[in-house]
Structures are given as C-alpha cells and as structure tokens.
Amino acid sequence: MAFCKLLLTVLVLLHNSGGLLGNEVRSSIIGAEDAKKESWPWMVHLNMTSHDSKLEKWGCGGTIVAKQWVLTSAQCVANYDYLRSFVVVGAYQLQKVAHRYMGIANTVQYQHLGNSNKNDIALIKLKKPITFSKDVAPVALPDKDDTFGPSSECWITGWGEVGNGVPLKAPETLQQLKISIISQSTCKERLPQIASNTLCTNDSKGRGACKGDYGGPLVCRKGGKLVQVGVMSSGGCGPKDGPGVCTEVAKYLTFINDYIHRPGKAPAEM
Numbered sequence: 001m002a003f004c005k006l007l008l009t010v011l012v013l014l015h016n017s018g019g020l021l022g023n024e025v026r027s028s029i030i031g032a033e034d035a036k037k038e039s040w041p042w043m044v045h046l047n048m049t050s051h052d053s054k055l056e057k058w059g060c061g062g063t064i065v066a067k068q069w070v071l072t073s074a075q076c077v078a079n080y081d082y083l084r085s086f087v088v089v090g091a092y093q094l095q096k097v098a099h100r101y102m103g104i105a106n107t108v109q110y111q112h113l114g115n116s117n118k119n120d121i122a123l124i125k126l127k128k129p130i131t132f133s134k135d136v137a138p139v140a141l142p143d144k145d146d147t148f149g150p151s152s153e154c155w156i157t158g159w160g161e162v163g164n165g166v167p168l169k170a171p172e173t174l175q176q177l178k179i180s181i182i183s184q185s186t187c188k189e190r191l192p193q194i195a196s197n198t199l200c201t202n203d204s205k206g207r208g209a210c211k212g213d214y215g216g217p218l219v220c221r222k223g224g225k226l227v228q229v230g231v232m233s234s235g236g237c238g239p240k241d242g243p244g245v246c247t248e249v250a251k252y253l254t255f256i257n258d259y260i261h262r263p264g265k266a267p268a269e270m
Helices: 008-017 022-026 184-190 249-260
Strands: 043-049 057-066 069-072 086-089 100-109 122-126 154-158 175-182 198-202 217-222 225-234 244-248
Touching: 043 069, 057 225, 057 249, 069 225, 069 249, 122 249, 154 225, 175 217, 184 198, 198 225, 225 249, 244 249
Parallel strands: none
Antiparallel strands: 043 057, 043 086, 057 069, 069 122, 086 100, 100 122, 154 175, 154 217, 175 198, 198 244, 217 225, 225 244
16 A cells, blocks of 8 residues: 655666565655555455456455455446455455455445546455454445535555555555545645545655555544545645545445345345
8 A cells, every 4th residue: 555655766766676585665755654454444455357458457445344345446346357356355464365345236336437436336246245353344434415625534454556667565454544635625736636525634744555455444533433524536655746636425325324234145246
C-alpha cells in the first residue's frame, strides 16, 4: 500500500541503473505501517482473473457487509471470470495460509461507466455464507445523513503496492494509514472532473492508496465505533498524483441494503 512519500530523484536513479532489487527500492519509501492483527476484521482481498483469453490477474480490496456479501469498487469486478476469481476472507498476511478462500456467485454494479470514478461501487455475492469470528466480521455502515470531513478521524487499509510498480514485500502484511478527508472544493482544484458522490483524501506526506488497494475501505470514527465512509476508487502513489478518491458509501445505502437484505438467489449482474 502506498503509505509512503516517493523520493522521486532516488527512484529515477534506481530506474536508470536497472541493477537494484525491490527491497532497496522500498528502503527509499517511508511511511508504511503494518496493521495490528484482527483490528480490521471486515477486510477481504480479491484475487481476480479476466474472462478473456489473456487471463489477466489483479488484486483489490473489499469489505464484508453481510454474511454472504462483500462491498468493493466496480472497477475491481469488471471483465472478471467468476470461476477463476475468489475472495480471501480473514487474511492478515496474504502469504500465510490462515485464511479462507470464498467462491464468487455473482456481482452487481451500480450503473458504473468505464474507468471513471462515477458510481464506482459494486457488491459481490459469495457462493457460501461467511462464518464470523474475532478476525472476520462485517463493517458498520454510516447513516444516510452522516457527514465526514477534514476534522474526522479516518483510516485506509489494504495490501496494494507500496509505490508505483513496487509490490508489498513478503509476507504481504495488511497495511494501514491514518488519512484526512479534504473538502470537495479543495479536491476540485486538483481534480476538476471529479464525479459527484465522492470523497477525497489527502496526506501531508503524500501518502495514499495505490494499485491493489482500490475497492478497499475508507473508515472513520463515529462515536465509539468505526464506519465505512468510502470505497477506494483511485489515488496517487505519491504527492504528484493528486488526492485519493473514494465513492461515498452513504449515497448508496439504498442500493447496498436492497441487495444484502434481499432473500433468494444471487442477482443478475448489472
């Protein structure tokens, strides 16, 4: 996860030399923080494979919102093969086996268009219900009238890259970052075409989400609990790439609740 400030000059030199290893690249990136085990029990990892002949693979984050439902980004479930894709539940370190692999029954998106941030939200229905425990539990959702802003205490979590093209090193421990929400007006100064129903995040050291983190949660403190305020949609791996963008969960509560509380079979994909 790009909980880091990219030291651009050093990275350029490393790229040009072509002779240094990943661990040495990582030593020039600061700010990564391992999450405490069992502190984010709703986190899941998506292992996705495309349904075309290329069989491309990618990873994303997601959150448990009900026994058989996961919330994620619509971009994460585009063009996927459900027979070759799966959800990892209860993971802390991805390279250790103490977690469960759950098959995907179906997905449903909320009118998402292409690679934009507009309506970048989706639900995954799992083939079997999840068994909850101390390290596997659903995230709380906000109320529709809840508002969160620069004064809110918020975090993002994920297993994504720690810099552009730099994977999280073994054993791939879940990363966390305390981060701030910025005002829409401030965000639009950097990203004029930002979609409605989004929240923007920023960090004074230029840290934020990177490839592999998208679909994961932005959670904020509400009273004595944490609630999922956003779904990570895009973000810079360093200060040059602008604020992170999240889909605002409170704007999609009807969509989410209509599906996760609906009895019967999995929905047709939208």
